[in-house]
Amino acid sequence: MNQKGFTLIEIAIVMVIIGILAGAGVSLIGVLTKKKLRDETIDYLDKSREALISFASINGRFPWADTDGDGVEDSGSTSGDLPYVTLNLMPTDSYKRPVKYEVNSSLTTNRQLSCGALRAGISGSPSVVDSDGSTSAFSVAAIVISSGPTDADGDGNLYDAVTSGTHQGDNTDGVPNYIRHPPIDTFDDLVRYIGTNELYREICEFLVLAVNNNSSGTVYVYNRTAGVDLGSISSGGNGSYDIISGTQIEVRDAPGGSGSIVTSTPPTPIILAGNGCTIDVP
Ligand SMILES: [Ca+2]
Ligand SMILES: [Ca+2]
Ligand SMILES: [Ca+2]
Structure with missing residues (x-):
């Protein structure tokens, strides 16, 4: 060792510090990337929601779901993927997957029937529990769901269920109801829905x-x-x-x-x- 050089100990300390900084940087980038993808998907769901309301305002009905993957609505299908071609939307969320879509069957024919049903009050599927509100499910006009990044509950389906706690539901099939919930270890789906009163105001x-x-x-x-x-x-x-x-x-x-x-x-x-x-x- 001499006055101008570094001891091995000093070099080792510097390398450890560099390692810690690099590690922190990598994990920070990971966190920011996850947040960016999540924010972009929320934005996509919000745009899907707006496009659905515009479509209903013009046509007096919601589009059917897409069940064969071409992005075009398939008459008679209330549940499937979002018909992104029919709605002139991008095909996928930021995870590069189409989003799930379900519509109340009474809102798929014409303005007369849609508005009559909304005025009388709709029931049945799709229904949702929103963790920001009541623990009981309520029927909504339509719902769009991104599976989020992973199959968080490990059931083999990218969509997840919340089966414990006060607010429960299952986004794999919406039975007994869908669930909007903040991310937890076993749930990372993202959900947006259109309420009946909001739709009534827009189209009737x-x-x-x-x-x-x-x-x-x-x-x-x-x-x-x-x-x-x-x-x-x-x-x-x-x-x-x-x-x-x-x-x-x-x-x-x-x-x-x-x-x-x-x-x-x-x-x-x-x-x-x-x-x-x-x-x-x-
Ligand atoms: Ca289709
Ligand atoms: Ca998921
Ligand atoms: Ca799952």
Whole structure:
């Protein structure tokens, strides 16, 4: 050893310190990478949610799920992958996997039926327990789920279940319900859903139709858009109906869209929109 050199001990100490710093750096990079992937997937789920609401707003229904992997909705399938082609979205989350999607079956036909179902209150699948809220499951309009990075609960399926604690559920099949939960050792899925009231506000506008029948016969208020009678009104009577904006109405002298349209003010057929309407049959 001399004054200008380093002892082996000193070199060893320096190397240990370098090693510790490098190790810390590597683990920090690992943590940041995991967080970045997670944040990007949350962003993808939020965009999926927005695209679903826009689709429903335009079409009056949600798309069906994709069950054959081409990204296009498959009519009749309420559960499968997100139909990313139908929704004009990127195909996968940041883990390079498509996300799971399930929709309530009453919201897949048209605006008349979707809004009628939302107004009456939907039930059944998909339902979810949200760890930020009640421990009981509630039905939602639609749900999107990323499996997250791993099969955290080791059941052979990338989607995980939470089977202990106050808030429980199973994202492999949503039976008895899906679960939104912060990451734990045995769960790393990411979940977003669309609630019924939020959807109703976005896609349904109702107005009140009043019909006064001053004629000598019974008239039938027919919803041409949905193909159903809203009701019949006998001579001298009147009726009041909640209908969806954009509905085509006819006042007829026979039920079920048969017979003839009767004279009225304003005349029918008429497509109703706005705040409300009164039809007088003289
Ligand atoms: Ca398909
Ligand atoms: Ca998982
Ligand atoms: Ca799993």
